[in-house]
Amino acid sequence: MQLDNLVEIKNIEKQAWEALERSIIYYKGLPVGTVAAYDVSVEALNYDQCFIRDFISSALIFLMKGRTDIVRNFLEVTLKLQPKEYQLDAYKPGRGLMPASFKVVSANNQEYLEADFGEHAIARVTPVDCCLWWVILLRAYSVATKDFCLAYRPEFQQGIRLIMELCLATRFDMYPTILVPDGACMIDRRMGIYGHPLEIQVLFYAALRAAHEMLIPQGNEDIIAAIDNRLPLLCGHIRQHYWIDMHRLNAIYRFKGEEYGKTATNLFNIYADSVPYYHLDSWLPKKGGYLVGNVGPSQLDTRFFSLGNLMAIISDLATEEQSQAIMNLIEERWEDLVGDMPMKICFPALENEEYRIVTGCDPKNIPWSYHNSGSWPVLMWMFAAAAMKTNRTHLAQKAFATAQSRLWEDEWPEYYDGKTGRLIGKQARKYQTWTIAGFLLTKELINNPTHLPLISFEELPPELVSRACEFELNNFDSILFG
Amino acid sequence: MQLDNLVEIKNIEKQAWEALERSIIYYKGLPVGTVAAYDVSVEALNYDQCFIRDFISSALIFLMKGRTDIVRNFLEVTLKLQPKEYQLDAYKPGRGLMPASFKVVSANNQEYLEADFGEHAIARVTPVDCCLWWVILLRAYSVATKDFCLAYRPEFQQGIRLIMELCLATRFDMYPTILVPDGACMIDRRMGIYGHPLEIQVLFYAALRAAHEMLIPQGNEDIIAAIDNRLPLLCGHIRQHYWIDMHRLNAIYRFKGEEYGKTATNLFNIYADSVPYYHLDSWLPKKGGYLVGNVGPSQLDTRFFSLGNLMAIISDLATEEQSQAIMNLIEERWEDLVGDMPMKICFPALENEEYRIVTGCDPKNIPWSYHNSGSWPVLMWMFAAAAMKTNRTHLAQKAFATAQSRLWEDEWPEYYDGKTGRLIGKQARKYQTWTIAGFLLTKELINNPTHLPLISFEELPPELVSRACEFELNNFDSILFG
Numbered sequence: 001m002q003l004d005n006l007v008e009i010k011n012i013e014k015q016a017w018e019a020l021e022r023s024i025i026y027y028k029g030l031p032v033g034t035v036a037a038y039d040v041s042v043e044a045l046n047y048d049q050c051f052i053r054d055f056i057s058s059a060l061i062f063l064m065k066g067r068t069d070i071v072r073n074f075l076e077v078t079l080k081l082q083p084k085e086y087q088l089d090a091y092k093p094g095r096g097l098m099p100a101s102f103k104v105v106s107a108n109n110q111e112y113l114e115a116d117f118g119e120h121a122i123a124r125v126t127p128v129d130c131c132l133w134w135v136i137l138l139r140a141y142s143v144a145t146k147d148f149c150l151a152y153r154p155e156f157q158q159g160i161r162l163i164m165e166l167c168l169a170t171r172f173d174m175y176p177t178i179l180v181p182d183g184a185c186m187i188d189r190r191m192g193i194y195g196h197p198l199e200i201q202v203l204f205y206a207a208l209r210a211a212h213e214m215l216i217p218q219g220n221e222d223i224i225a226a227i228d229n230r231l232p233l234l235c236g237h238i239r240q241h242y243w244i245d246m247h248r249l250n251a252i253y254r255f256k257g258e259e260y261g262k263t264a265t266n267l268f269n270i271y272a273d274s275v276p277y278y279h280l281d282s283w284l285p286k287k288g289g290y291l292v293g294n295v296g297p298s299q300l301d302t303r304f305f306s307l308g309n310l311m312a313i314i315s316d317l318a319t320e321e322q323s324q325a326i327m328n329l330i331e332e333r334w335e336d337l338v339g340d341m342p343m344k345i346c347f348p349a350l351e352n353e354e355y356r357i358v359t360g361c362d363p364k365n366i367p368w369s370y371h372n373s374g375s376w377p378v379l380m381w382m383f384a385a386a387a388m389k390t391n392r393t394h395l396a397q398k399a400f401a402t403a404q405s406r407l408w409e410d411e412w413p414e415y416y417d418g419k420t421g422r423l424i425g426k427q428a429r430k431y432q433t434w435t436i437a438g439f440l441l442t443k444e445l446i447n448n449p450t451h452l453p454l455i456s457f458e459e460l461p462p463e464l465v466s467r468a469c470e471f472e473l474n475n476f477d478s479i480l481f482g
Numbered sequence: 483m484q485l486d487n488l489v490e491i492k493n494i495e496k497q498a499w500e501a502l503e504r505s506i507i508y509y510k511g512l513p514v515g516t517v518a519a520y521d522v523s524v525e526a527l528n529y530d531q532c533f534i535r536d537f538i539s540s541a542l543i544f545l546m547k548g549r550t551d552i553v554r555n556f557l558e559v560t561l562k563l564q565p566k567e568y569q570l571d572a573y574k575p576g577r578g579l580m581p582a583s584f585k586v587v588s589a590n591n592q593e594y595l596e597a598d599f600g601e602h603a604i605a606r607v608t609p610v611d612c613c614l615w616w617v618i619l620l621r622a623y624s625v626a627t628k629d630f631c632l633a634y635r636p637e638f639q640q641g642i643r644l645i646m647e648l649c650l651a652t653r654f655d656m657y658p659t660i661l662v663p664d665g666a667c668m669i670d671r672r673m674g675i676y677g678h679p680l681e682i683q684v685l686f687y688a689a690l691r692a693a694h695e696m697l698i699p700q701g702n703e704d705i706i707a708a709i710d711n712r713l714p715l716l717c718g719h720i721r722q723h724y725w726i727d728m729h730r731l732n733a734i735y736r737f738k739g740e741e742y743g744k745t746a747t748n749l750f751n752i753y754a755d756s757v758p759y760y761h762l763d764s765w766l767p768k769k770g771g772y773l774v775g776n777v778g779p780s781q782l783d784t785r786f787f788s789l790g791n792l793m794a795i796i797s798d799l800a801t802e803e804q805s806q807a808i809m810n811l812i813e814e815r816w817e818d819l820v821g822d823m824p825m826k827i828c829f830p831a832l833e834n835e836e837y838r839i840v841t842g843c844d845p846k847n848i849p850w851s852y853h854n855s856g857s858w859p860v861l862m863w864m865f866a867a868a869a870m871k872t873n874r875t876h877l878a879q880k881a882f883a884t885a886q887s888r889l890w891e892d893e894w895p896e897y898y899d900g901k902t903g904r905l906i907g908k909q910a911r912k913y914q915t916w917t918i919a920g921f922l923l924t925k926e927l928i929n930n931p932t933h934l935p936l937i938s939f940e941e942l943p944p945e946l947v948s949r950a951c952e953f954e955l956n957n958f959d960s961i962l963f964g
Contacts, residue, residue, distance in 0.1 A: 046742055086652065090715050094652035119656060120743050123751035123779035126655045169651050170568065170576035172662050173608045174601060180654050181661055181677055183779045189751075190780040194676050195663055233572050257845065260528055261602050269605035269671075273843040297605035297665045298672035298842035353835035360780035361755040363739065 012408045013443070016436050019412065020058065023433040024070065025050050027104045028111055031070040032077050034058040034437070036101075037414065037429035047429055049101040049116070052078065052130040053186060057378055057437035059137055063144040064444050064451045071141050072150060078102065078134060079159045081115040093117035096166030098134045100127035100188075123190070125183040131163045132203040139210035140454040151214040160211050161223055167204060168226050176233035177201045186307055187345065187371045192358040195296040198242060198308030202291075205234055206315040209457050231460060238291065238317055241267070244280070244302060245289030245325060252300070253277050270300045279348075283336075288329030289322065293346065304329075304337065305346045310382040313389055316457045327390045330383075339420030341375040341406065342399040343383055349373035364427060368419055375421030376414075377407055378438035384445045388452055396446050403439065412436050494890045495925070498918050501894065502540065505915040506552065507532050509586045510593055513552040514559050516540045516919070518583075519896065519911035529911055531583040531598070534560065534612040535668060539860055539919035541619055545626040546926050546933045553623050554632060560584070560616060561641045563597040575599035578648030580616045582609035582670075605672070607665040613645045614685040621692035622936040633696040642693050643705055649686060650708050658715035659683045668789055669827065669853045674840040677778040680724060680790030684773075687716055688797040691939050713942060720773065720799055723749070726762070726784060727771030727807060734782070735759050752782045761830075765818075770811030771804065775828065786811075786819065787828045792864035795871055798939045809872045812865075821902030823857040823888065824881040825865055831855035846909060850901055857903030858896075859889055860920035866927045870934055878928050885921065894918050 023034040033050030059071045081102060083095050093099070099115035118126045138156065142148045150156060171179055175196065182194035185203070193199070212227050244252075252275060255266040280302060290309050294301035309326050312318040318326060330337050337344050349367040350358050359365045365372040380399055387396035407413075414432035415425035445451060505516040515532030541553045563584060565577050575581070581597035600608045620638065624630045632638060653661055657678065664676035667685070675681070694709050726734075734757060737748040762784060772791050776783035791808050794800040800808060812819050819826050831849040832840050841847045847854040862881055869878035889895075896914035897907035927933060 090658035090712055091656055093656055094654070096652070097654070117656065122740055122742055122746075124656070124749055125779050128654045166652060166654075169653075170578070170648060171651075171653070172576070172579070172610045172648075172660075172666065174573055174575055174599065174606070176572035178654075179661060179663055181778060182781070184654065190778070194778070230572055258604055260604055264604075267606055271843040271845070274838070296663060296672070296676070297607050298844055299664070300842075354839055356756070357836055357839050360782075361753040362780055363753070 009404070012404065013440070015408065016412075016440050019431055019436050020061075020433065020440065023058070023431075023436070025104055027073075027077060027113065030073050032073045032104075033070070033102070034433045036434075037432045039429045039431045042429065046101065046116075046120070049103040050074075051101040052098055052127065053100075053133055054378075054434045056133050056137055057381060057434045057441055060140060060381070060454060061437050061441045061444060063140060063454060064441075064448070068141065068145050071137070075134070075138055075141060075150065075156075077113060079155060081113065082131075082159055082162065084158070084162065091119075093119075094166060096131060096162035096164075098127070098131040098163070100130055121188065123183065125188050126181060127188070128178075128180045128184040128200055129186065129203050131166065132200070132207040135160055135163055135207040135210045135214075136203070136455070139213055142214065143454050148214065152216060156214075157216060157220070160215060161220060163207070164211055164215075164223050164227065167207070168223070168230065176230055176237050178204055189362055189365060189371060190358075190360050191346075191365065191371050192301065192350070193294060195294055195299070197294050198238075198291055198305050199311075201234070201238055201242075202308045202311045202315060202317055205231070205238070205317045206311060206457065208234070209315060209460075235317060235460060238312070239319060239322065241295050242291040243289060243322060244284070244292050246281075246284050246286065248289070249275075249277060249280055249284065268295055268300070269298050271298060274298070275300055275302060283333065285329055285332040287325060288332055289325040290329050291318065291322075291326075303346050303348065304344075306337070306343055306376075306379050307345070307382065310379070310386045313386040314382065314456045316459055323386070323390050327387065327392050327395065331392070331395060335420060338383075338399055338402065339375065339422075340402060341377065341416045341421030342380040342403055343375060344373055344421070345371055345376045345379065345415075347373055369417040369426055370415060374425060375416040377403055377412075377416075378432075378434040381438045381441040381445060384442040385452060385455055388445055388449045389456055393446065393449075396442070400442050400446060403442075407435065407439055412439075491886070494886065495922070497890065498894075498922050501913055501918050502543075502915065502922065505540070505913075505918070507586060509555075509559060509595065512555050514555045514586075515552075515584070516915045518916075519914045521911045521913045524911065528583065528598075528602070531585040532556075533583040534580055534609065535582075535615055536860075536916045538615050538619055539863060539916040539923055542622060542863070542936060543919050543923045543926060545622060545936060546923075546930070550623065550627050553619070557616070557620055557623060557632065557638075559595060561637060563595065564613075564641055564644065566640070566644065573601075575601075576648060578613060578644035578646075580609070580613040580645070582612055603670065605665065607670050608663060609670070610660075610662045610666040610682055611668065611685050613648065614682070614689040617642055617645055617689040617692045617696075618685070618937070621695055624696065625936050630696065634698060638696075639698060639702070642697060643702060645689070646693050646697075646705050646709065649689070650705070650712065658712055658719050660686055671844055671847060671853060672840070672842050673828075673847065673853050674783065674832070675776060677776055677781070679776050680720075680773055680787050681793075683716070683720055683724075684790045684793045684797060684799055687713070687720070687799045688793060688939065690716070691797060691942075717799060717942060720794070721801060721804065723777050724773040725771060725804060726766070726774050728763075728766050728768065730771070731757075731759060731762055731766065750777055750782065751780050753780060756780070757782055757784060765815065767811055767814040769807060770814055771807040772811055773800065773804075773808075785828050785830065786826075788819070788825055788858075788861050789827070789864065792861070792868045795868040796864065796938045798941055805868070805872050809869065809874050809877065813874070813877060817902060820865075820881055820884065821857065821904075822884065823859065823898045823903030824862040824885055825857060826855055826903070827853055827858045827861065827897075828855055851899040851908055852897060856907060857898040859885055859894075859898075860914075860916040863920045863923040863927060866924040867934060867937055870927055870931045871938055875928065875931075878924070882924050882928060885924075889917065889921055894921075 023038045024031045025033045037047040099117045102113050102115045105114045142151045177196040182190045185199045293303045293305045313323040349372050351367045364370050384396040411430040412435045413424045413428040415428050417423040505520045506513045507515045519529040581599045584595050584597045587596045624633045659678040664672045667681045775785045775787045795805040831854050833849045846852050866878040893912040894917045895906045895910040897910050899905040
């Protein structure tokens, strides 16, 4: 079917809105969220729940369209699900954590909410990203409504504070990044993203920025000081140690191993043989670069992860120059990263022995499927936002045009498989809510870029930047370690 | 050279003691520790420092021989190195952490101590084990001297408390185990031991037990309650989820994947294909079993790690039945685990693609070398202690006899390489202090098993056990998740 007229395009949008409406969950008569998928052809499993991370896309389009009530209700009910006390029982979720999902359960003519913090999830993964997204969404609500009253309410101040305390707590390493187990974010299965994966660090940065805007200084002096301190260090750390382009690849390629002491240049003791330099040498465009997926002891995961890179542009974690370089890379490697469905969750896929060892033989994450380099339409809105922020409107339009008719024809699947995303995901649900919301959101961002400030951040205030953020790559070490 | 008479054996012991004496470090005239190695044939690098984890072996033999002063001095100076304040700077070591090592530096006719918390180490790994070993050693000192006065001093109470707070802090997962980055223990390089590696969990358990004995209840009610709560949960978790024998392997082999919800039996979503069942099927003796190296989402690392298994026996983390099964396994697989030098740090080695992917191409950890299945004489004392605790004196004697003459002839190397440990380690230092101390300690433990209580623990007190620890494997889930 050819979509060659406006009527049909309008029709697709209308149907998307109808599907989104159908997905709304009500609790005690109020709209409080959206179900993950409304696919009547298969058993619901956990797709009848409202996932925090999935709801972000719905929430943003609702905010842009003036449907702020549902977002406020969502923020209020999820805040009540957050554990407020220290838990002595180590099998209970920690203080400050937000659930992965919740659902409305009815019993004895009463409705109540049942939260899942990962204890019912496959493999018991912890949804670390959810508390970070929650803070980001609360700030988006405040920006959209031009009303910080909700955020200033004591219980919301406490909610933000608990999340900050959880994330800023003293831990076992000496980096500004946060340590998480494997599968703690959108990729919620084992995929070699344990340790300090990019996605979590970027969301952490955005949440710190958002919390900083919303916390009332009085009574929060300690937390605000900790945020002020962490922001430039985290920013500097990611911009320095996660960045890769031809210049940096050349440096890594010639790294010496086993350096001991303060003067080491190969801080993480990366062995060049572990980096696929022959692949990167031909893949990296001259003026392109990106943030790598993970950095740890003798570990430099050079896979490209879309969410982390796009949110780094949107949240201003990447420098202006780095943001442009990431967009250059996506444009030059369009076939690999966008192909026939925007866009790849990561690239390239883990294959053969690497797939077996790193995923633990996960049959859902076979090469070029699902998290292992599948294509996720929901990521399109982040691509559009990043494109608008870097003045690449044409790229956002191009991606949207690619997706538009297919998504509707294919009934809004959760994800696509194959090298260029031409196969509907092997186990994809249809009428997946964040696919639908992501589509509507992309269109809205392209047509009304004035909505961008809901999710984007300006440059870090100069008084913070001056500390560590505006550094020359070459003298960074002397700033932080000198 | 044949060692066929007592005079020569005495001579070896005498020379070992002389070498140990030479390794002692003095600070302001007082003995405070031992250097890692006293090998005059090579450059010192960081081998001129006193490593916390290395000193444990020296400390224990000093305590047994009445040289308690050096251990007290060590505990006092290291306590002063522990950060006591919250650090706003994320590049500074966290409150409560103990350094990996320290050294005495002289400047302007003044001596001072320089600590390293991993910031100078290769790959910047965090020495999480060191604060745990410190608590275990403080308790050994108290038991050996029959004097808890040192532990009761306010600054020591604070030191213990800060370590407990660091380890018991709310984190991002819902298990009683603690999450650490790769290389956070004796294996201080990338070896696929990120997440919840056995060694850290066992030392955590022993440190909780030790702290519980030493903390003055008044003023520490909250920490003691947290320890009381954590101990049985941690104990139950390890005994259940880390244990493997033929019975358990059979269950894992028939696991269903992708189970969702409270009733899942395959909690961690392990795919049987990721477990080397054909190797384990022939390797596991009928009456043998062990604790696996790591458990995480879709991850069951079935490598045998000696330190974790032996310390689990010593600290009473393993049940009596499990302890006997571990010793059965070592006896039946003597060639693999002890061979010509007690004993393998882990088994089997990572080889081929697995070596490349998991270690990041680490040239020091090539298969059957160093951490990747090398043989470490220091582990002999833990084997002896475990053997004495399980009434297998003959096994301790057999191991000791294997090592005795070789260690002396080879000038006390740090480690051995090869499948049965017949090659002196490729980059091994000679006169490595913990090799020497481990040798003396093994002999002492065999001859005077009355020293065992310095390091070992009795059964968990019944009032704690009753909570979760004495479970049937089959109804464990109903206790903890039911």
